[in-house]
Amino acid sequence: MENLLVLTHADETGSALTRASLETVTAGLELAARLSASLTIGIVAADSTSAAAALASTGARLLAVSGEAFSQARYATDAAAVEALCRAANATIVLAPGSSRFTRVAAGVAHRLSGFVDTHITSLGGADTIEASRWFYRQRIEAVVSRNVRPWFLLLDAGTHTAFAGASGTAKIEEVAVQLPALRTTVSGFRAPQQDQQTIRPDAKMLLVAGAGWTKKQPDGQIHAAEAGELILGFLGATGASLGSSKSLVDQGGEGNSVLPFLTHLNQIGQTGSTPRHAKGLSTCCHGEEPHVVGWRFIADRRAISLDPNCGWTRGKADVVYVADAFPVMAKVNALLEAAKA
Amino acid sequence: MANALHIVVCAGIVPDPLQTLEPVTGPTGPGLKNEMVLPAVLDPWAACALYEAAALAAKNPGSKLWLVSLGPKAKLQQVMMTVAQKVPLELVPIDGPIGGFPDAHSTAAVLAETIAALPGLDKTTLLLFGGWESATRGAGVTLQLVGERLGITDQFQGVDQIDLRDDGSFEVLERVEGGKHQLSVCAGAPAVLGWATGNLAEPRNNPQVGMSNMRTIMPALQKARAAKLDANGLSYVSVSLPKQQRTTRVVKDLTPDEIAAELVAWIGAE
Numbered sequence: 001m002e003n004l005l006v007l008t009h010a011d012e013t014g015s016a017l018t019r020a021s022l023e024t025v026t027a028g029l030e031l032a033a034r035l036s037a038s039l040t041i042g043i044v045a046a047d048s049t050s051a052a053a054a055l056a057s058t059g060a061r062l063l064a065v066s067g068e069a070f071s072q073a074r075y076a077t078d079a080a081a082v083e084a085l086c087r088a089a090n091a092t093i094v095l096a097p098g099s100s101r102f103t104r105v106a107a108g109v110a111h112r113l114s115g116f117v118d119t120h121i122t123s124l125g126g127a128d129t130i131e132a133s134r135w136f137y138r139q140r141i142e143a144v145v146s147r148n149v150r151p152w153f154l155l156l157d158a159g160t161h162t163a164f165a166g167a168s169g170t171a172k173i174e175e176v177a178v179q180l181p182a183l184r185t186t187v188s189g190f191r192a193p194q195q196d197q198q199t200i201r202p203d204a205k206m207l208l209v210a211g212a213g214w215t216k217k218q219p220d221g222q223i224h225a226a227e228a229g230e231l232i233l234g235f236l237g238a239t240g241a242s243l244g245s246s247k248s249l250v251d252q253g254g255e256g257n258s259v260l261p262f263l264t265h266l267n268q269i270g271q272t273g274s275t276p277r278h279a280k281g282l283s284t285c286c287h288g289e290e291p292h293v294v295g296w297r298f299i300a301d302r303r304a305i306s307l308d309p310n311c312g313w314t315r316g317k318a319d320v321v322y323v324a325d326a327f328p329v330m331a332k333v334n335a336l337l338e339a340a341k342a
Numbered sequence: 343m344a345n346a347l348h349i350v351v352c353a354g355i356v357p358d359p360l361q362t363l364e365p366v367t368g369p370t371g372p373g374l375k376n377e378m379v380l381p382a383v384l385d386p387w388a389a390c391a392l393y394e395a396a397a398l399a400a401k402n403p404g405s406k407l408w409l410v411s412l413g414p415k416a417k418l419q420q421v422m423m424t425v426a427q428k429v430p431l432e433l434v435p436i437d438g439p440i441g442g443f444p445d446a447h448s449t450a451a452v453l454a455e456t457i458a459a460l461p462g463l464d465k466t467t468l469l470l471f472g473g474w475e476s477a478t479r480g481a482g483v484t485l486q487l488v489g490e491r492l493g494i495t496d497q498f499q500g501v502d503q504i505d506l507r508d509d510g511s512f513e514v515l516e517r518v519e520g521g522k523h524q525l526s527v528c529a530g531a532p533a534v535l536g537w538a539t540g541n542l543a544e545p546r547n548n549p550q551v552g553m554s555n556m557r558t559i560m561p562a563l564q565k566a567r568a569a570k571l572d573a574n575g576l577s578y579v580s581v582s583l584p585k586q587q588r589t590t591r592v593v594k595d596l597t598p599d600e601i602a603a604e605l606v607a608w609i610g611a612e
Contacts, residue, residue, distance in 0.1 A: 200521025
């Protein structure tokens with residue numbers, strides 16, 4: 001029988017579990033039921049009390065590694081914590097959220113336990129075994145993999161399961177002691193744009209993608225980068241959408257061309273960017289190269305505004321394509337959204 | 343010379359992103375159709391790591407830069423014709439399979455063994471660089487595994503910036519959720535840094551650098567040792583292209599006002 005361990009960690013508050021952790025709990029409950037496996041949930045947090053309370057209704061054994069050293073994400077401490085949890089649970093299967101925190105350490109811990117790891121899992125199937133789906137070649141080829149060796153670590157992509165939302169209650173927590181190595185790394189904090197300038201919003205329902213066309217010459221022969229910036233930020237402000245960008249537009253900044261000052265490489269989607277998950281996506285002024293399509297793999301409902309009716313992006317990849325100039329369209333969209341708000 | 347570093351960059355080669363990829367299953371498992379004839383490039387994120395490593399080495403006299411790459415010798419030679427013109431490096435090629443389907447643990451074992459055996463490598467000044475994910479397997483685990491095998495427990499992933507201080511310590515920016523960077527300070531080498539895009543543009547081709555590099559690259563390629571990768575219990579149930587082909591409605595005859603009205607209705611729809 002498999003011993004299933006679900007790893008979770010706290011968010012920046014230090015006590016509440018992250019959404020991705022709660023999604024992994026759901027996956028763990030489903031998998032444990034299917035395999036008739038024992039289920040243990042491990043918590044890494046500065047204070048695991050409230051996190052454990054949120055998991056009380058799972059009925060799972062709860063293990064925790066707590067303390068100030070675990071309030072921050074750092075390889076040495078997190079690897080030690082996860083290793084201790086895995087050993088305490090005697091886990092054969094380990095499910096963990098594919099967060100930056102656990103992605104940083106999962107492979108290292110798997111190696112310490114003579115185990116193996118697969119990441120970016122989007123679904124777990126199979127009958128008596130575990131068959132995990134993941135993408136290769138930057139979301140261009142989909143594969144289902146299995147392993148007959150244990151322990152097997154599986155890191156789940158965010159947004160692939162519903163977040164666990166059971167009733168809060170009193171939970172019995174087993175604290176696991178951790179022997180920490182000498183620490184050479186100190187986490188100083190986070191750097192982010194000011195709140196009103198933050199254009200990356202993973203929880204947004206919509207993704208707006210800006211392509212290089214925004215900073216190309218317009219029909220009057222001039223570049224209107226400032227106007228483009230106002231239109232894009234106006235849309236983001238009115239809708240709360242997240243902003244993605246093509247690589248070519250971000251790269252223009254490094255080449256001394258007109259740029260949208262709020263764009264960074266973090267906005268980039270596609271081959272060397274992210275592949276975000278949002279319910280809707282609106283693409284503007286983008287070409288249709290395959291790398292760009294890669295960035296849209298997990299957008300459910302896709303529309304595009306493009307001047308090129310024969311663009312490869314338009315055929316078979318978007319649901320609706322408006323053959324039009326994005327400048328007047330987005331100006332009108334913003335005006336309508338503002339009017340609706342008023 | 344206080345900060346003279348030994349920087350090892352692990353970088354694979356990948357099919358040019360603009361190529362159409364089609365999976366096929368062969369006697370050794372899944373692969374890509376016509377894989378050996380597809381044009382290849384240096385893995386994009388690992389390439390960023392290489393450029394950052396070269397910049398760091400240039401700023402710290404006495405530093406040395408190795409590029410460790412596993413792939414078929416012929417493909418490595420093809421890719422190096424371009425890469426060698428970018429930055430000064432010493433190539434350490436390993437003749438092995440190409441592609442994203444071999445197991446990452448086996449790849450890491452071969453890389454770690456090779457790095458540990460590099461002549462003259464000082465592990466106390468080692469910065470192990472690479473891409474935080476590859477454009478093939480995209481698992482983001484190989485570099486971590488190499489680091490663990492080399493006993494390095496200061497690891498950073500999704501790195502966009504490193505600032506080395508005079509005392510050998512460094513500040514590092516790692517990508518975390520929500521469009522933020524986590525800022526950490528590490529006491530110094532040894533450390534593992536899996537790079538995202540970084541901040542540097544691709545260096546221009548420099549024929550002089552290319553000629554200098556090729557003097558050592560060609561003999562290294564000829565002497566490249568062959569590596570066989572174990573499956574480690576990994577099996578593929580299926581490998582396929584995504585099937586969803588959308589029925590696209592192309593709207594050519596609406597005014598901007600009409601398009602805007604339709605979009606606003608769509609945005610507001612549940």
